[in-house]
Amino acid sequence: MALTNDLPISLFAGRSNPALARAIAEAYGQPLGDVTIKDFSDGEIYVRYEESIRGTDLFIIQSTPPPADNWLELIFLIDAARRASAARITAVIPYFGYARQDRKDQPRVSIAAKALANILTTTGVDRVLTMDLHAAQIQGFFDIPVDHLYGSAIFVEHLRRQALENTVVVAPDVGSLKMARAYAKRLGTDLALIDKRRPQQNVAEVMHIIGEVEGRNVLLLDDMVDTAGTLVSAAQALRNAGALDIRAAATHALLSGPAFDRIENSVISQVLVTDTVPLHRTSEKVGVISVAEHFADAIRRIYSDESVSTLFIP
16 A cells, blocks of 8 residues: 655756656656756856755656766755755666676776765765666665666567567677566567677677577667667678568667767668667667656656556566
């Protein structure tokens, strides 16, 4: 049985993804609160809530893709809210930046994801709501509740409405195998895996394809697409192995550097992404599905102290 939350709710947003923030607020049924965020001439960030938030259940919506200023904005918004006596603060982070730096895989490197988790907690956030962390175990970096939503809840519903005959779901690397297996199970398709190596950051080399893809349509799945090097090289290897139509789906569309050009010149027919990160360019090959309703539902459940676990199905 759900508990009753007697606190008033407030929704605010940083500047990283205003379109998604407005869509979440609209789906929730409440306008975003008034906040001033500006840059001084030297680049310093200034934030001020323009209305009282004392005693409120406060939700701050802010994705954190590069630049790092998006993280600073979120931290300052949390700090200002704590100093303004908000009763409970939830950081709604559709895309959690720096999540790829989640372990010490080389000598003398930072575990940036852990450092940021420490900063958020120390600054005063009470809860984090996010989607498709690059590594799910990042939740363990926090000593506060973390609600981890899955993009598959949005993608599977969309994909089921499309023809998936003769389709095999392909994981582009071992790290995405668990997610790809969940998609294959829910879509009722076969599963394949690409064995790759990464000699350096943003560079991937396909070594082997494990599974049958010849004469099959392919759905490549990943949590994010950055420079699209992995995606495009995987797609080309699949085509060389006899795959037919090749589509891809990735929750977070960073699409930096040559990503758009690579996708447009590749054998991929479509890349399906969400709006957790705003696109800086459009392409006929890139389709966008909104996560606004999903996040609004999660916020509604958190605010009313209802279970969010039904939204966690991968």
